[in-house]
Amino acid sequence: MVKVPEKATPFFEYAPAPESRAIVDIKASYGLFIDGEFVDGHGKSFKTINPATEEVLAEVAEADEADVDLAVQAARRAHSRVWGRMPGSERAKYLFRIARIISERSRELAVLESIDNGKPIKESRDVDVPIVAAHFFYYAGWADKLSHAGLGPDPRPLGVAGQIIPWNFPLLMLAWKIAPALAAGNTVVLKPAETTPLTALLFAEICQQADLPAGVVNIVTGAGATGQALVAHAGVDKVAFTGSTEVGKAIARTVAGTTKKVTLELGGKAANIVFDDAPIDQAIEGIVNGIFFNQGHVCCAGSRLLVQESVADEVLERLKRRMSTLRVGDPLDKNTDVGAINSAEQLARIHELSDVGESEGGQRWSPACELPANGFWFPPTLFTGVTQAHRIAREEIFGPVLSVLTFRTPAEAVEKANNTPYGLSAGVWTDKGSRILWMANQLRAGVVWANTFNKFDPTSPFGGYKESGYGREGGIPGLAAYLNPDSKAGA
Known part of the structure; x- marks a missing residue:
């Protein structure tokens, strides 16, 4: 009997299959997005780089306290005059429009995310961006049904939400924060991480494309000092943060003794x-x-x-x-x-x-x-x-x-x-x-x-215990984080 040698498992080499950068137009410099327009900041600027090549991608404005104050004022005006008074059915139309634009520009968003963040394009393309669109679609459906969410007969928005997101999922964390806040009737001042600001700034362009009322979404770029100014601002009614446990503890100390609502999604060791x-x-x-x-x-x-x-x-x-x-x-x-x-x-x-x-x-x-x-x-x-x-x-x-x-x-x-x-x-x-x-x-x-x-x-809540933070994002609990169950809205 002849013994046939065991066939070796083949190892396939993959030819390079690069995604084209041509679909993305990265500007040489970016300002801040305040009150519906891109404006120059009062502070310095910083460089954002491609972590895969160390290539400088753009110069980005670093917002100082004065810039943060302008953004919060714009958000306050938009909330009191337009967004907070708008029927939920009308807010839903804007959220649906944003979701559709994200879907239409999904390839552009995915390529930009991978360039600025370093993550594989197949993750940006197949995971991040589709879930981003899904969050806006999901919360658009809730915008006119808040009284049926089990959060009281007439839940009202808190007011102005100050949101700080990390660099690991820049666009996805933006969606987790902004979509429920807008659906609930709040306006937003968001600070992206200093190493990954570009998709947040492209999202600002999407807000313009969707004709979102001026001041409803404001984007202030910068590092830790910008985030500190946002958290400490007296005009912010709600602080939402995703990032390190160390920074989360500092935020909790800053808001202690105030009336601000806070959700913290921090570190883990699963x-x-x-x-x-x-x-x-x-x-x-x-x-x-x-x-x-x-x-x-x-x-x-x-x-x-x-x-x-x-x-x-x-x-x-x-x-x-x-x-x-x-x-x-x-x-x-x-x-x-x-x-x-x-x-x-x-x-x-x-x-x-x-x-x-x-x-x-x-x-x-x-x-x-x-x-x-x-x-x-x-x-x-x-x-x-x-x-x-x-x-x-x-x-x-x-x-x-x-x-x-x-x-x-x-x-x-x-x-x-x-x-x-x-x-x-x-x-x-x-x-x-x-x-x-x-x-x-x-x-x-x-x-x-x-x-x-x-x-x-988007329908499932996410959050932790102990030093992983408190509060939930996603689902109805994520919506509840931006609502006051009392009949009066936040000051």
Whole structure:
């Protein structure tokens, strides 16, 4: 009997498939968007760069206190004279119009997001922008139905919302904030992150294209000082922030003792828990999506993998094999799985904590991959031999770095998963529905995914516990955050 040699698994090389930049018109400089117009700021300007190439993309105005004051005044006028008085059915028309324009300009938005942020184009194109449009469509449907949302017989808007968004999902976080605020009848002053302002400024153009009344949406660009001025402004009725826990605590201190409403969506250190009866192939894809999606720049990233001991070796073997197929490189290449780290500062943070992980005894592994010479890059990485005492298992790295721990019993998995100051999200992989429900009740996390990870929908609320913040975004709870159940509107 002749033994036929086992056929080797073919490895396919993908030819470059770059998305064209021609669809995007990036201006040499940008001002602030206040009262329906782009205006020069009183402060300095700063550069926004492409993290994949370190190319300067544009000069952007940095708003100072005077600029923030003008924006808040414009929002106040628009609220008291137009938007706050407008019937919900009319507000809905504007939101639907914005949603349609986003859908029509989706390719342009996706390319600009990948250029300014560094994320792969297939994520911007297939995840971010469609969910952005979905949020505006969803909340447009609520604008004339607020009295049926279970939030009181005549819920009223709060007034002016000051909103600060991060750099990891610039356009998506904008939609999470602006869509429910406008549907509820509030006006907005929004500050995008200083490293990713361009899609927010393009959204300002979309507001003009939709003929949104002047002052309803205002965009003030800048760094921390701009955000501080917005949070502290006496004319702001509601503060909504997504970002680091450290900054969230500073915002809470600033608004303490005032009448301002606040929602904070902060950091996380999510546990992705794999039991021995889990569908392993499906779980591997969920693990990869949980930590390497958007380069790990995800507040709810599954950065702690908890695997039941009996399947730990098998899971690790399959995980390493899958990680070896991930393509790192040009964010505009449609084949790219892992794009550029957003900034030099974030890359240094990832390097620091990864080096600490090794110095504390963790075993570091990354697949062989060639990183581009220019830009900010970090390979997909996992650490084994990790304990709960390791810094990489306790601190948010916000990068493509996975810590692997093991457990024996469901009770031990819960104890380890909850042993964190954060409480934003978690994932459970098992074939038993009863175990999923039991785990979901035991885990101290705002969102628990079952046999999936990193799935978002505008109808579903999202938010955390403990140092992951408070309040919810998405769904009716996200709408409630911008409404006063009393019959009187905010001052």
